[in-house]
Amino acid sequence: MRDIEDREFTLGVVGAGAMGAGIVQVAAQNGIAVRVHDAAPGAAQAAKSAVGKRLARLVEKGRLAEADADAAQARIEAAQNIEDLAPCDVVIEAIIEDIDAKVTVFAALEEIVAPDAILASNTSSLPIGAIAARLNHKARVAGMHFFNPVPLMKLVEVIPGPDTTDAVIAQVTALAERMGRTPVEVTDTPGFLVNFGGRAYQTEALAILQERVATPAQVDAVMRDCLGFRMGPFELMDLTGIDVNYPVSAFVHGAMFSDPRLRSTARHKYMLDTGQLGRKAGRGFYDHAEGAARPSPDAASDAAPCAAVFVPEGHADARALIEECGAQALDADDGAAPILVTLIGEDCSAHAARTGLDAARLVALDPLGDTSARVTLMTPPGADSALRDALIARIAPQRAVTLIDDSPGFVAQRIAAMVCNLGCEMAQMGLAAPEGIDTAMRLGLNYPQGPLAMTDAIGAEAVLDILRALQWLTGDDRYRPSQWLRRRAQLGLSALTA
Structure with a gap:
């Protein structure tokens, strides 16, 4: 040799x-x-x-x-x-x-x-x-x-x-x-490392779309602006082509005996069957025809900005946002002002039911990631649109606002937790050394961090909490936490710990 x-x-x-x-x-x-x-x-x-x-x-x-x-x-x-x-x-x-x-x-x-x-x-x-x-x-x-x-x-x-x-x-x-x-x-192993590990970013975005939580433009904007991804998942799928990413998703899911953590959606296959392949076809999740306008991910409001917002105790990020935007953060509920909370893993409906807060006035803020340029808000069914719009009018001059429908884990938490969980599962399966997993995912997919480093940045315990809440509220074992993640969260260890 x-x-x-x-x-x-x-x-x-x-x-x-x-x-x-x-x-x-x-x-x-x-x-x-x-x-x-x-x-x-x-x-x-x-x-x-x-x-x-x-x-x-x-x-x-x-x-x-x-x-x-x-x-x-x-x-x-x-x-x-x-x-x-x-x-x-x-x-x-x-x-x-x-x-x-x-x-x-x-x-x-x-x-x-x-x-x-x-x-x-x-x-x-x-x-x-x-x-x-x-x-x-x-x-x-x-x-x-x-x-x-x-x-x-x-x-x-x-x-x-x-x-x-x-x-x-x-x-x-x-x-x-x-x-x-x-x-x-x-x-x-099926898909080796990158094609296996890359499933979470795209398939969870597709699940969010299927549930009508957010649009492709909203999901992409949140993942770029708040979590630092170079491209959002729908932009990425349109770039690689549905004729490439759907067969890989289907192959990996089937090869792993239909593990729900790797499951795609009917919409994904429909895009393939109807020839909506992305840039190469001129149409995918976005219209790529010359001169076509890209849908805006930003919520706009013509309402008068609210002067005060009730922020319950323990929601420091919500209080900081309201005060920075020039409104009064009320310590006690006056029965009329919008209510702003920060949630990890939970949705507005579950939070209102658990705490007794007025669901009609409740708005939730996602605290995950960088919220200096964009914030994600959501409301439960039956929310008072006038109060919601007044809150958006207060925040929007300071930051772009993405308004989504009620969802446990918002957008960023759901996708990030699934990326982290699959990275932890790859470590549990021994697909590569922990450092090798992160290196491969950064270089192969241009992720801002490897999934194990991302777990550490968010906090292994927080990722575990998000997944447990998602699994409990949806009843879907798609959100089953990796044992690698659970053990390191419980012991206070880095996700990179072998």
Whole structure:
């Protein structure tokens, strides 16, 4: 087995599509000789040309020296026949997500490459062990799951099969590092780590939409402004395409024997069936036609701002908001003013029933996350709209207001708690080391924090409280807390504690 740093080391890539070409580019840019092959006539040469154009654009933008671009291009060879990959020390397969097609490629490579050459699959979901099981030399088969677009995405999931040797994993890990990527070793499980862990962000948003708690624009605004996500879940689904994210969601849910924590919604499938695929189709959760207006997530009010608000004892965040917005925070209920409370996990209806507060005047504030630019408010059924609008008129000049229907956990609490819970469950399942889980989720999905660090930021006990309230109020085991989370919350430990 030739060392990764050897000057004669050669990488092979089978599949010249977007993923394959991206792998070729980052290998060549990092000093690796690479041969690319595709069964379609002319596809390998076209991929080499496309990489050359991308390198030229980097030169034009001042991000790459012309000499380095020329050297990278010279390292790429278009292999007309698969037999031309015989000298390769590692071959990465990046073809369609079909196990029979992948096994056919690897079976051919087994007859061509050296006995100690490594065969790696870029599959995003198919079990590495299932691919290796149908080959003669299982010990040298591993997964190297890159993320699209490869030149920009630094993560590589490294996946051993049941027979993969430690030496092979060490080699592919070193290869990923030499290619300028960040490798994270993960367990061979449906969806691996990122595609498994990424389900919570999208499917809980879909559950919120199904319950008519909030619109896509409202959900996206809350997750961006209050929790710091680069894109809201509906924006993200429209970007990746419903034809991509729905099949992955359905596959992972089915492969995990219908665990309700991974369940999507009928609306998700309906979007696929009706061709509302997102940006690529011009319509998804948003209208992407040229000039189409984006719905506003902000609540507006023409009412006169209220002068006073009753804030019950123990709701410090609500009091601070009211005073900052220039209204009087009443210590005693006058029977007429709006009532503002902060809730964790509970909805307005349950809170009014439990405390005896006047539901018609009750408004709840979500205290989670950054509320300096946007606040989320909700009211129970039958709320006095005039009082609600007067409160919005008081707050809106200071902050954007998102008004949602009654829901345990609002929007941010629900989605964040589910992201944290699934991250904790991945740690419980041993899909990767706790730090590796966070690294993979940050790099693979551009999350502002990994799910375990997010658990610590919110507080493991608070996350547990939100989930328990959601499970109790909805009766849905979708919100079943991970035992990893429960134990660390009860012991006051970081979620990263192994």
